[in-house]
Every structure is written in C-alpha cells, then in structure tokens.
Amino acid sequence: MSDNRIRQIVIVGGGTAGWMAAASFSHHFANNDVSITVVESTAIGIVGVGEATIPAIRDYYRGLGIDEFELMRATQATAKLGIEFENWSRPGESFIHPFGLFGAPARDVPFHQYWLRLKQLGDPSSFGEYSLATVLAKQNRFTRPHPKPDSPLSVFDWALQFDASLFAKYLRGYSLKRRVVHVDCKVIEVNLRSGDGFIESLTLEGGDKIEGDLFIDCTGFRGLLIEGALESGYEDWTQWLPCDRAIAVPCTNVGPLTPYTRATALESGWKWRIPLQHRMGNGYVFCSQFIDEDDAAAGLLGALEGKQLAEPNYLRFTTGIRKKIWNKNCVALGLASGFLEPLESTSISLIETGIEKLRRLFPDKTFNPALEDEFNRISRLEFERIRDFLIIHYRFSKRDDTAFWRYCRQLPVPEPLAYKLELFRTRGYIVRYEWETFLDPSWLAMYAGFGYLPESYDPGVDFFDAQELRRILSGMRQVIAQTASAAPTHEEFIARYCAAPC
Numbered sequence: 039m040s041d042n043r044i045r046q047i048v049i050v051g052g053g054t055a056g057w058m059a060a061a062s063f064s065h066h067f068a069n070n071d072v073s074i075t076v077v078e079s080t081a082i083g084i085v086g087v088g089e090a091t092i093p094a095i096r097d098y099y100r101g102l103g104i105d106e107f108e109l110m111r112a113t114q115a116t117a118k119l120g121i122e123f124e125n126w127s128r129p130g131e132s133f134i135h136p137f138g139l140f141g142a143p144a145r146d147v148p149f150h151q152y153w154l155r156l157k158q159l160g161d162p163s164s165f166g167e168y169s170l171a172t173v174l175a176k177q178n179r180f181t182r183p184h185p186k187p188d189s190p191l192s193v194f195d196w197a198l199q200f201d202a203s204l205f206a207k208y209l210r211g212y213s214l215k216r217r218v219v220h221v222d223c224k225v226i227e228v229n230l231r232s233g234d235g236f237i238e239s240l241t242l243e244g245g246d247k248i249e250g251d252l253f254i255d256c257t258g259f260r261g262l263l264i265e266g267a268l269e270s271g272y273e274d275w276t277q278w279l280p281c282d283r284a285i286a287v288p289c290t291n292v293g294p295l296t297p298y299t300r301a302t303a304l305e306s307g308w309k310w311r312i313p314l315q316h317r318m319g320n321g322y323v324f325c326s327q328f329i330d331e332d333d334a335a336a337g338l339l340g341a342l343e344g345k346q347l348a349e350p351n352y353l354r355f356t357t358g359i360r361k362k363i364w365n366k367n368c369v370a371l372g373l374a375s376g377f378l379e380p381l382e383s384t385s386i387s388l389i390e391t392g393i394e395k396l397r398r399l400f401p402d403k404t405f406n407p408a409l410e411d412e413f414n415r416i417s418r419l420e421f422e423r424i425r426d427f428l429i430i431h432y433r434f435s436k437r438d439d440t441a442f443w444r445y446c447r448q449l450p451v452p453e454p455l456a457y458k459l460e461l462f463r464t465r466g467y468i469v470r471y472e473w474e475t476f477l478d479p480s481w482l483a484m485y486a487g488f489g490y491l492p493e494s495y496d497p498g499v500d501f502f503d504a505q506e507l508r509r510i511l512s513g514m515r516q517v518i519a520q521t522a523s524a525a526p527t528h529e530e531f532i533a534r535y536c537a538a539p540c
C-alpha cells in the first residue's frame with residue numbers, strides 16, 4: 039500500500055487565523071511525521087482588529103492545553119457575558135444577548151412559553167431578568183459558571199474580550215515550541231502544477247521556494263492562494279447585509295470594566311465598544327452608500343469615552359463567502375474564506391470551526407473530492423446560519439429615523455430565515471437547523487429584545503393557573519438576583535485571577 043499521508047502543511051499568513059491553525063495542527067500532529075511552516079510578511083502586517091469572541095474560543099484554547107488565566111494575562115483579556123444592543127430596536131432602548139439560558143423549562147414546555155403567558159397577563163418582568171448572565175452583566179459582576187448542572191451558577195457561559203494581536207503572538211510562541219517553522223517573507227508567486235492545477239510551491243521574495251502537500255490560505259481579505267491563484271470565486275451577500283466599511287480606534291478606559299461588549303446602533307451603521315484591561319476597543323461599522331468615511335470618523339472619534347490612543351484604522355470589506363473555501367489542495371481560513379460583519383463576534387469562532395472541520399476531514403495526497411465537497415457544504419451552512427442571525431438585527435429594528443434604517447428594514451430575507459421567523463411568530467416554535475452557531479437562547483434573546491413575539495403560547499402552560507405561574511417565575515427571578523449579587527465585581531475577579539502585568 040503506498041503511503042499517501044500529508045507530510046508538509048504550509049500556512050500562509052501570520053494573523054489570528056494563521057497562528058490559530060499552526061497552534062492547532064502542531065498540537066494535533068505532535069507525534070506525526072508532518073512539517074508545519076508558517077509564511078507571513080510582517081512588512082504587510084495583519085488586519086489588527088477582532089477583539090470580542092463567543093464561548094467557543096474557550097474550547098479552542100482548552101483543547102490545546104492552554105491555561106485560561108495565563109492566556110488572559112498575556113492578552114489583556116476581560117470576561118464577556120454577552121453583547122448589549124443599544125438603540126437597535128428604537129433609540130433609547132437596549133437589551134443584552136447573553137451567553138446562557140433563560141429561566142427553566144417545566145413539564146417539557148420551554149421556559150419562554152411561560153414568560154409569554156405571564157406577559158399576556160400584564161406582568162412587566164423582562165426576559166433578561168431570567169438570565170443570570172444578563173443580570174451579572176448589568177451589575178458589572180463576574181464569576182465563572184459552576185460545573186455542577188444543578189447549581190444556579192451553571193446556567194451561563196462566557197467568552198473573552200482580548201487584544202487579538204497579543205493572542206496571535208501568544209499562539210506563535212506556543213507553535214514555535216512545537217516545531218512549527220516560521221518564515222518572515224513575502225510570497226510573490228503561487229506556482230500551480232501543470233495538469234491538475236494543484237498548488238505545488240510558493241516563490242518568496244528573494245527567489246526561495248517552499249513546497250507543500252496542503253496549503254492553508256490565511257492571507258486575509260486578499261486570499262492570495264484561494265482567489266489570487268485558484269480563482270475560487272466570491273459570493274457577495276451585501277443584498278442582505280449592506281455595511282461595507284469600518285473604522286477602528288482604541289482609547290483609554292473610563293469607568294468600570296464591563297463584562298460585556300456593547301453594540302450601539304448609529305445613524306448609518308453601528309459602533310462597538312470592547313473594554314480590555316489596558317484599553318478600550320472602539321469601531322464604527324457603516325454602509326458607504328449612506329455616510330462617507332470622514333463623517334463616520336468624526337462621529338466615532340467625537341464620541342470616544344477616553345483619550346484616543348492611536349490613529350484610526352480604516353477597513354473595507356464585502357460581506358459574503360468564498361464559493362469554494364476548500365479548493366484542490368488549498369483551504370482558506372479567516373478573512374480569506376469570507377466575511378460577516380463583527381456584530382456577533384463570530385469571525386474567530388469561524389476560524390476555529392474551520393480548523394476543526396479540516397481536522398475531521400483531513401485528506402491524504404490523493405485529495406478525494408468528497409472531502410472537499412463536504413467541507414464546503416458544511417462551511418457554507420455555518421456561514422449562512424450566522425448571516426441569517428445577523429440579518430434579524432436589522433430586520434427587526436423599528437428605527438425609521440435615517441435613510442439607512444429605512445433601507446435595512448425593507449431588505450429581503452433568505453427563505454430558511456423567513457420559515458424560521460414565521461414558525462416563531464405563529465407559535466413561539468424555534469426551528470433549529472444544522473450547523474447553527476447560535477442556539478435557541480440566542481434567538482430568544484433577539485426575539486424578546488426586539489419585541490418580536492408570537493401570537494399565541496403553548497397550551498401546556500395552562501397547567502399552572504395565573505397565580506401559581508406568577509409565584510414560580512418570581513421565585514426564579516429572586517434566585518437569579520441573589521446569585522448575581524453574591525458574585526465579585528468584574529474588576530475584583532480580574533485583579534484576583536488574571537490581571538496582566540503592568
């Protein structure tokens with residue numbers, strides 16, 4: 039039997055995607071005869087944004103055996119319990135999309151059905167009052183979830199807000215300790231094999247060549263291998279998500295460190311606010327059809343809470359997906375694979391799941407096309423599901439105060455999303471598709487936050503009479519409020535466990 043195993047993996051790009059891939063493969067193939075090379079050009083640099091994550095990031099670094107608090111210290115990280123959406127539904131209104139559950143189900147009926155009934159009875163309690171993550175976040179408190187499922191502290195999850203450049207640096211150190219070869223040089227040519235058009239080698243500035251069996255394109259928006267050489271094509275999704283520019287700028291921290299990211303809807307887009315230990319990350323994501331760069335910059339810089347720490351970073355993007363994320367012997371990760379605006383902090387998580395999928399479908403040198411097809415099929419599903427989740431942020435908005443919001447409210451909805459929305463609207467039923475990053479509690483947070491509520495509720499709820507229902511739900515709120523108030527503040531937590539050296 040001939041040995042077709044992959045022996046040389048070449049990763050092009052040393053941003054978050056490149057080093058996440060290198061760290062993961064060096065750990066995974068620790069005892070295999072596989073060489074891993076990362077080629078990057080520090081002269082080109084990295085995109086340099088991407089500070090908020092979702093809880094999946096913790097599975098990633100724990101899978102590599104990385105100590106959580108060591109990583110938090112190294113990346114100036116804070117804890118993230120969710121995202122506060124401010125002024126999205128209407129100016130002056132806000133709600134939190136937390137990482138965690140709402141209330142508790144009873145008699146095999148989901149909790150939200152009970153809340154809906156109570157609401158119809160005139161009870162003013164908000165959906166967020168039944169989420170421990172939300173209540174902790176509102177009080178600027180943080181503690182880690184309890185591992186025992188019967189503990190009131192087990193019902194939430196958390197992620198990190200970190201300095202993405204420091205994260206890449208940390209992973210570079212991790213990878214270099216595990217035999218990863220690092221080449222700092224610009225790739226000037228991607229050489230294809232005659233006959234089948236697979237990538238054979240890369241030519242570097244200065245003339246050296248690097249050969250490989252499998253190439254991972256982490257070159258960011260330019261997609262040097264996947265697009266520049268292999269012409270895989272790009273599907274534009276701006277008909278659903280029209281924002282196409284961003285401006286990012288850090289400032290000093292002012293006030294308490296919030297254990298959550300804030301996304302505030304603005305005139306022609308939205309701005310993020312991500313508090314790290316050493317500074318605050320800010321950015322304005324906007325649609326160039328409705329506001330020009332100078333006005334957007336003035337709006338962002340004029341409203342900074344602290345002192346501006348660097349020149350603004352101007353970015354342009356096209357929301358969409360690479361038509362083939364895996365093409366021949368090349369797999370794209372990170373910005374080279376597609377882009378969805380950072381409204382729900384999903385890009386780093388997509389890098390992680392891309393790595394995971396590649397590991398599970400890892401090819402040999404024969405590159406059976408079935409592996410490529412399956413990778414592309416499930417990657418597309420995952421991108422589409424996140425896209426649809428982002429669309430509802432715009433679709434549900436009741437804002438009509440600017441041309442941008444009026445435009446967003448009438449944008450079309452993809453068919454699988456329309457189906458999902460209809461089933462919730464009519465019966466409070468949540469359709470769950472394959473490869474959803476955001477599960478029922480996240481959709482519920484959006485539905486309740488935007489006031490998109492069903493016409494009726496589950497009749498099983500009527501097992502409890504109104505008085506009993508009020509008593510049970512009030513008890514839940516009390517347990518949550520008491521549990522939250524016993525937790526340390528976010529700043530106390532950081533000082534105790536993971537403060538970065540000054």
Ligand SMILES: Cc1cc2nc3c(=O)[nH]c(=O)nc-3n(C[C@H](O)[C@H](O)[C@H](O)COP(=O)(O)OP(=O)(O)OC[C@H]3O[C@@H](n4cnc5c(N)ncnc54)[C@H](O)[C@@H]3O)c2cc1C
Nearest residue numbers: 051052053055079085088090225257258372373380385386
């Ligand atoms: C405005 C904005 C906000 C974002 N916010 C978030 C967020 O909050 N959370 C989140 O999860 N994600 C966020 N993201 C996405 C996140 O920034 C990226 O997913 C992440 O940084 C990965 O980038 P990358 O490694 O794919 O590309 P890059 O960081 O651009 O790295 C590309 C690498 O390729 C190398 N390279 C390019 N060409 C060559 C060449 N010819 N030769 C050699 N090397 C080359 C470069 O040197 C660099 O090392 C955001 C993105 C944008 C645009």
